[in-house]
Amino acid sequence: MSAPRPGVIVTVPEVAVIDEIKDEIEDVRTFYFSFENAEVGRRFRIRSGQFVMCTVFGAGEFAVSLPFSPEADRPHLSVRQVGKVTRALHELRAGDKIGLRGPFGNGFPFAELKGRNIVYAAGGIGIIPLRSSIVHVLQHREDLGRIILLYGARSSKDHMYRYMIDEWRKIPGFEVHVAVDRAEPGWPGEVGFVHTLIAKAAVPVKDTTAFVCGPPVMFNAVIQELLANGLKDEAIISTLERHMKCGIGKCQHCAIGRTLVCTDGPVYTYKQIKTLGEQI
Amino acid sequence: MAAALAEDHDLYGPVIDPPGAEPRFDRVEDPAAVRLEAAIPYNPPKSVIFPQAERIMSYTYDRAARRAEIVRDDHVRPKALVGLRACDLTGLLCLDRFFLGQEFVDEVYRDHRKKLFVVANSCVRPFPQCFCVCTDSGPAAREGYDVNLTEAGDDYLFEAGSVKGEVLARRLGLKDAGPGAAALKARIGEAAVARFDAEATQNKAWISRVMNRVTTGFVSNDIWEYIGDQCFECGACSFVCPTCSCFNIEDVAARSGQTDRLRSWDSCSYEGYTRMAGDHNPRQPVEDRRNKRFFCKLSYSQSRKYLRPGCVGCGRCVRVCPGDIGMSNVVTYIRREIAKEGAE
Numbered sequence: 001m002s003a004p005r006p007g008v009i010v011t012v013p014e015v016a017v018i019d020e021i022k023d024e025i026e027d028v029r030t031f032y033f034s035f036e037n038a039e040v041g042r043r044f045r046i047r048s049g050q051f052v053m054c055t056v057f058g059a060g061e062f063a064v065s066l067p068f069s070p071e072a073d074r075p076h077l078s079v080r081q082v083g084k085v086t087r088a089l090h091e092l093r094a095g096d097k098i099g100l101r102g103p104f105g106n107g108f109p110f111a112e113l114k115g116r117n118i119v120y121a122a123g124g125i126g127i128i129p130l131r132s133s134i135v136h137v138l139q140h141r142e143d144l145g146r147i148i149l150l151y152g153a154r155s156s157k158d159h160m161y162r163y164m165i166d167e168w169r170k171i172p173g174f175e176v177h178v179a180v181d182r183a184e185p186g187w188p189g190e191v192g193f194v195h196t197l198i199a200k201a202a203v204p205v206k207d208t209t210a211f212v213c214g215p216p217v218m219f220n221a222v223i224q225e226l227l228a229n230g231l232k233d234e235a236i237i238s239t240l241e242r243h244m245k246c247g248i249g250k251c252q253h254c255a256i257g258r259t260l261v262c263t264d265g266p267v268y269t270y271k272q273i274k275t276l277g278e279q280i
Numbered sequence: 281m282a283a284a285l286a287e288d289h290d291l292y293g294p295v296i297d298p299p300g301a302e303p304r305f306d307r308v309e310d311p312a313a314v315r316l317e318a319a320i321p322y323n324p325p326k327s328v329i330f331p332q333a334e335r336i337m338s339y340t341y342d343r344a345a346r347r348a349e350i351v352r353d354d355h356v357r358p359k360a361l362v363g364l365r366a367c368d369l370t371g372l373l374c375l376d377r378f379f380l381g382q383e384f385v386d387e388v389y390r391d392h393r394k395k396l397f398v399v400a401n402s403c404v405r406p407f408p409q410c411f412c413v414c415t416d417s418g419p420a421a422r423e424g425y426d427v428n429l430t431e432a433g434d435d436y437l438f439e440a441g442s443v444k445g446e447v448l449a450r451r452l453g454l455k456d457a458g459p460g461a462a463a464l465k466a467r468i469g470e471a472a473v474a475r476f477d478a479e480a481t482q483n484k485a486w487i488s489r490v491m492n493r494v495t496t497g498f499v500s501n502d503i504w505e506y507i508g509d510q511c512f513e514c515g516a517c518s519f520v521c522p523t524c525s526c527f528n529i530e531d532v533a534a535r536s537g538q539t540d541r542l543r544s545w546d547s548c549s550y551e552g553y554t555r556m557a558g559d560h561n562p563r564q565p566v567e568d569r570r571n572k573r574f575f576c577k578l579s580y581s582q583s584r585k586y587l588r589p590g591c592v593g594c595g596r597c598v599r600v601c602p603g604d605i606g607m608s609n610v611v612t613y614i615r616r617e618i619a620k621e622g623a624e
Binding site: 010011012013015017036055057058059060061062082083084085086095096097099241242243245246248249250251252253255256258263277 | 336337339341343346347348350352378379382383384385386387388389497525526527528529530531533539541546548553554555556557558562572575576579581582
């Protein structure tokens with residue numbers, strides 16, 4: 001194990017200002033932030049796939065993946081209100097303050113992607129943690145093979161980052177496939193679950209790395225389809241979520257198999273996930 | 281010695297209070313109340329540096345003024361922990377390696393630990409519940425103490441294990457025990473080990489063989505299910521364990537607009553331990569959770585963090601478990617399975 005990188009906020013949160021809030025889909029908002037102390041902001045260097053512990057003052061702290069890219073992107077969190085603390089976060093308005101610790105976790109591989117085809121398969125808000133890698137990878141298109149996004153949600157109202165996806169469609173060489181589970185009037189795109197997009201997009205097998213994130217049902221269907229197509233366990237990458245309290249490998253709430261999601265994860269290959277012996 | 285330490289430390293040690301009560305580790309106001317000869321206390325000493333509940337920081341947020349102030353609670357008084365038996369000392373070393381090692385240092389633990397003075401008390405005979413010889417953590421203290429005491433007839437051998445310990449020895453004006461002291465300590469240790477068969481009658485635990493099994497995953501589901509059936513989900517094993525260190529963190533509103541961030545002991549046996557917001561719980565059945573505890577104590581992957589097995593053989597979980605799944609029993613269930621296979 002390596003020592004934490006300088007600039008990581010370990011124990012006491014640093015105060016950040018919510019500069020802007022964007023409504024995404026039902027119950028999901030994006031919170032653009034900047035650190036109160038500019039020096040802290042400069043030292044806050046992330047890798048895509050990492051997460052932070054976010055304090056909502058008076059309510060508590062929760063773990064949340066970072067959706068922004070390490071390069072040329074505006075810091076933000078995209079959060080669904082689902083429990084006590086995230087509901088309290090949704091009560092906040094631009095100008096309010098939050099506390100942040102991190103960034104924590106291993107992050108997505110990037111260096112070893114060189115020359116490979118990259119497939120992102122996301123379901124619902126599972127695109128949030130993948131967004132960071134997508135934006136990062138798109139800045140290095142020349143070093144990579146095909147780049148494909150397979151994204152699905154229950155209905156078109158449940159598509160996260162719609163404005164972003166519209167921009168992505170314009171990027172030459174970025175193959176974007178967006179689907180809804182069931183046909184709906186006026187929906188011009190694909191219909192069907194995410195795993196059905198794998199065939200429609202003619203996802204390559206050779207030299208391909210797939211990033212998969214979404215609800216368990218979607219996750220399992222996509223994995224089965226990718227494996228059936230011949231992708232190797234170690235070429236499939238995902239990011240896990242667990243109940244977390246400390247983020248630094250001490251409270252043990254996120255223990256899964258012989259690993260801790262906070263320090264050994266949250267990014268795992270499917271080969272690793274299979275050996276963990278627990279539910280996703 | 282306790283009196284000298286109490287001059288500049290808060291003193292903790294085994295006490296029997298009221299007379300006839302079970303020995304316990306507690307804060308000691310009167311140094312004379314420390315009972316070195318007491319049987320192993322029912323509670324482990326971990327609470328001295330890893331309190332059952334403590335405030336790690338507090339903050340205020342004035343929403344109207346948009347002002348947030350966070351104050352870290354790092355005011356920790358120097359403490360002396362006197363009369364740690366070898367199992368508990370080993371437990372302390374496990375906590376040190378876990379909290380201070382790995383990728384991140386736990387700053388809250390570190391603040392307590394760096395001001396702690398440790399006086400070990402090597403056991404000269406086992407208690408019925410003990411199995412430290414099975415877990416390689418006793419009966420004599422070997423490392424990690426500032427001072428180690430070994431009862432030798434009417435005297436105690438005093439060994440300094442650190443500069444702080446040597447300073448204390450000089451301050452107390454102790455006389456040199458002479459060249460035979462090391463051999464004497466070794467003889468006392470061997471005699472203590474020799475008594476285990478006859479006196480530590482409640483427990484035996486063939487840990488090493490079972491560790492191999494647990495690590496490689498070759499423990500049948502029947503065993504885990506039996507263990508799950510026996511578990512009352514009370515968490516007592518975690519709380520009396522010298523090496524269990526899982527904790528919860530909660531923000532609790534204190535007085536007038538201030539919120540305290542509290543950290544408190546937690547147990548992997550609780551159903552809510554892994555439950556996420558939105559009620560998804562990846563670890564539902566109780567045997568999943570029990571399996572977790574024994575995996576934590578008995579697998580090589582966790583041992584890498586402690587640099588030894590996670591069980592120190594104190595026997596407390598055996599005494600406290602309302603079911604039948606104290607550590608030595610679980611080890612026995614798994615070992616029986618191995619023996620049965622061998623016979624087939």
